[in-house]
Amino acid sequence: MRPLFAKPISAKQATLLVLLLLIAVAPAFFPSNFYYRVGTLIFINGLAVTGLVVLIGYAGQISLGHAGFAGLGAYACALGPVHLGLPPALSLVLGAVLSGLLAWLVGRPILRLKGHYLAIATLGFGVLVSMVLANEAWLTGGPDGMAVADLGLRGLLKSAGIKVGNAELWYWLAGLILLAGAWLALNLKDSPSGRALRSLHDSEVAARTVGVDVARYKLSAFVISAVYASVSGSLLALTNRFVTPDIANFLHSIELVTMTVLGGAGTVIGAATGALLLTALPQVLTALQEYEHIVFGLIMMLVMIFLPDGLLPSLHRLLRRRVS
Amino acid sequence: MTLLSVEGLGIDFGGVTAVDGVGFTAEPGRIVSVIGPNGAGKTTLFNMISGVYLPHRGRVRLDGEDVTGLAPNRLAERGLSRTFQNLQVFLRMSVLDNVMAGRHLAERGSTLADLLGLPSTRRRSRETERAARALLERVGLERAAEREASALSYGALKRLEIARALAARPRLLLLDEPAAGCNPVETEEIDALIAAIAAEGVAVLLVEHDMKLVMKISHHVVVLDHGEKIAEGAPEAVARDPKVVEAYLGAHAGREGSHALG
Numbered sequence: 001m002r003p004l005f006a007k008p009i010s011a012k013q014a015t016l017l018v019l020l021l022l023i024a025v026a027p028a029f030f031p032s033n034f035y036y037r038v039g040t041l042i043f044i045n046g047l048a049v050t051g052l053v054v055l056i057g058y059a060g061q062i063s064l065g066h067a068g069f070a071g072l073g074a075y076a077c078a079l080g081p082v083h084l085g086l087p088p089a090l091s092l093v094l095g096a097v098l099s100g101l102l103a104w105l106v107g108r109p110i111l112r113l114k115g116h117y118l119a120i121a122t123l124g125f126g127v128l129v130s131m132v133l134a135n136e137a138w139l140t141g142g143p144d145g146m147a148v149a150d151l152g153l154r155g156l157l158k159s160a161g162i163k164v165g166n167a168e169l170w171y172w173l174a175g176l177i178l179l180a181g182a183w184l185a186l187n188l189k190d191s192p193s194g195r196a197l198r199s200l201h202d203s204e205v206a207a208r209t210v211g212v213d214v215a216r217y218k219l220s221a222f223v224i225s226a227v228y229a230s231v232s233g234s235l236l237a238l239t240n241r242f243v244t245p246d247i248a249n250f251l252h253s254i255e256l257v258t259m260t261v262l263g264g265a266g267t268v269i270g271a272a273t274g275a276l277l278l279t280a281l282p283q284v285l286t287a288l289q290e291y292e293h294i295v296f297g298l299i300m301m302l303v304m305i306f307l308p309d310g311l312l313p314s315l316h317r318l319l320r321r322r323v324s
Numbered sequence: 325m326t327l328l329s330v331e332g333l334g335i336d337f338g339g340v341t342a343v344d345g346v347g348f349t350a351e352p353g354r355i356v357s358v359i360g361p362n363g364a365g366k367t368t369l370f371n372m373i374s375g376v377y378l379p380h381r382g383r384v385r386l387d388g389e390d391v392t393g394l395a396p397n398r399l400a401e402r403g404l405s406r407t408f409q410n411l412q413v414f415l416r417m418s419v420l421d422n423v424m425a426g427r428h429l430a431e432r433g434s435t436l437a438d439l440l441g442l443p444s445t446r447r448r449s450r451e452t453e454r455a456a457r458a459l460l461e462r463v464g465l466e467r468a469a470e471r472e473a474s475a476l477s478y479g480a481l482k483r484l485e486i487a488r489a490l491a492a493r494p495r496l497l498l499l500d501e502p503a504a505g506c507n508p509v510e511t512e513e514i515d516a517l518i519a520a521i522a523a524e525g526v527a528v529l530l531v532e533h534d535m536k537l538v539m540k541i542s543h544h545v546v547v548l549d550h551g552e553k554i555a556e557g558a559p560e561a562v563a564r565d566p567k568v569v570e571a572y573l574g575a576h577a578g579r580e581g582s583h584a585l586g
Contacts, residue, residue: 184439191438191445192431192452199414199425205376206412210492211400211429220435266416 012186015269019182023175027168036167038283043174044235046275049259050181050268051228056257057265058194059221060201061111062119064253065126069099069226070233071133071248074148075140077234078243081149088151092234096227103226104219111218123250130248145244148237170239177235181228182268188224189268197221229256251293258300264310273312326388327352327527328496333372333382334551342368343551344381348544350496355518355528357538357559360548361571366531367409369548370498373529374406375399386496401429405494407485409501409531413473420469422484423456424449426491459487463517479506486517496527503534515541539563547571 009017026039048070055061076095080086086094110121133140140146154169164172188194196217200207204214237243246252259278264270278299282292307314326349334344343365350356358366371377373384375396384392386402394402405426414422424431431448438445460466463483468476476484482502489497499518503511511534519541522528532538538545538559545562547555549571555562562568 183441187441187445188435188439190449191441192428192433192448193435193438195417195421195425196428196432198417198421199428202414202416203412205396206408206414206488207425208396209374209376209400209406209412210426210488211397211432212425213397217435224435224439 011267012190015186015267016179016183018269019179019272023179027171033165033167036165036171038280040167040170040174040239041236041283042276042279043171043178044232044239045256045259045279046178046272047174047181047235048229048232048256049271049275050178050185051225051232052256052260053265053268053271054185054188054197054228055221055225056260057267057271058189058197058201059218061218061221062115062257063122063222063225064119064250064257065122065124065129066225066229066256067233067248067250067252068126068129069103069229070236070252070256071129071245072099072102073230073233074237074243074247075133076230077237078146078148079139088149088238092231092238095234096230099226099230100223103223107219107222108215111215111222123253126248126250126253130245130250133245133248140245143245145242145246148241148243150241151238174235174239177231178272181231182272185268193217193220254300255296258296258303262299262303262311264312264314266310266313270310270312274310277311325351327386328373328529329383329385329388330369330373331383331385333369333379333384335368335372335377335380341551343372343548346546346548346551346553347382348546348553348556350527350529352495352527353522353525354543355522355530355541356544356546357530357532357542358546358548359532359535359538364548364571365551366548367500368551370406370500370529370531374404374498400492403493403495404498405489405492405496406498407482407489407500407502409504411478411481411485413481413484413488415472415474417473418469419465419471419473419476419484420453420456420460422473423459423487423491424452426488427452427455429492456487456491459490462490463487464513479510482506483510483514483517486514490521494526496529497521498529498531500531501533502530503532503537511537 030036048066052066055063073092073095076098077088077091080091080094081088106125110118113121134143153173154164154166157164196207196212199210200212200214200217208214233247236247255278259274260271262278263272263274282289303310328350331347333346335342346369348356358369360366368377372379375394378393383390386404391399391402414425417425431452433445433448457466457469460469463486465480465483465487468480473481473484486502502518503514506514515537518528518530530542542559545556545559546553547562547568554567554571555565
């Protein structure tokens, strides 16, 4: 007997479908325009976190310095139009290329390190970037930050006869870019490169014996995740129209890693859930604002102790046990 | 025609000589077994040949080319594949993905193409899946293909490692105790599998404790004791060698004696 569907829906298609539906349907429930802004921030964080899924979830390498790449992307968008006369969109691309190159240079020596040593080395990299951004005031405006040019998309749409509010436009734009980022990461997972990354995560020695050039694949995961973080930082700067060195802050790196492991680092949908929860909570519960970092730390500890695989995989296992 | 030749191989760990002056050769289509009491240096020898350890002395040649100290992935490119005594399975991946990962050298391509999901990438993945399913069938794991590897029994994981090693289409296959922890039926199956692999022209190097298995399928046996080669030759000849008998029984008798004294 032939099955009803020629092919069952793959995990990749299911993830993209769920993301698409959530992005498309959520605005129907927004009580005010403010929620477009919250949604935009969720998607922007979700993009950086999707990059970390490739690094942490697939390849099993840690980084506590990816906010450094977000800072690079953000300042590329701030400086590109002022100093090089580049349009903001092109500055975003330039920032991504620079971040990728820097990740390649930095990653070559530090990815030889493992575990805690790698965590400390990446942390050092992030701190370095944020210090440069804060101290080189002649270029970056120092701790006071600097203004960022308008992306110009809204004006473009207006001249084409499409009128859309700024908050709404950013919601759809960031949602679309997140979908594209998720699509790329999902393509990678079940591809030859994805298998190589996941295999070195589980056993480096076995990965080597089947021919995987472990150093090369770790480096490509590092570069890919750096580009994601850079684009995420660029988008944040462009939507805020302002940037301060805080974007490259150590705490921002920790937030991104917490989001990644909370939902479950191994899957894009899990990481997106982490970004959703940890971005939305402080926005909605403004009372928490002062204790935000304490809450983040607490969540990270609880997840590590009770749900080491992350929220979604643990829930999934629980449900499966209930059913059977 | 010699595929692998090992000459005077040796390594020390913290001043203690683990393996010293070991040499032998392996030819396509033949099974060479390395036997010896516990701690004789069999796995250490395997680790040096497969590039996991860097030997301190001696040479390893593949097709006459000196490959001593090459990284395992470079050796894999030259047709060397192996399994591990203490299992190195990709436990978070599915059984099918484990074997597919074994075909890395044949399916690898540009990571950018893989990110974009280009048709070439999808074609390579399809070919790999077809080859991997055929190998799973060969080791009797086809029905476990979609399960997570960590859910398999020990004996099944041993066979999964063999399937993964075969996915690389090796010319030289190193099997480190493939039958350890397997029941007699499973051992029988692995025995037939190894013989079939060799019959296809693969040079097989085997470390095994199960003497019955070794004597039955080996063409050539190398005996190690305290890191040195004490005998080699046809299985029947080696089994009668007084030095070999002493290494096995003597060690045993020695232990008995120390028990009695203690």
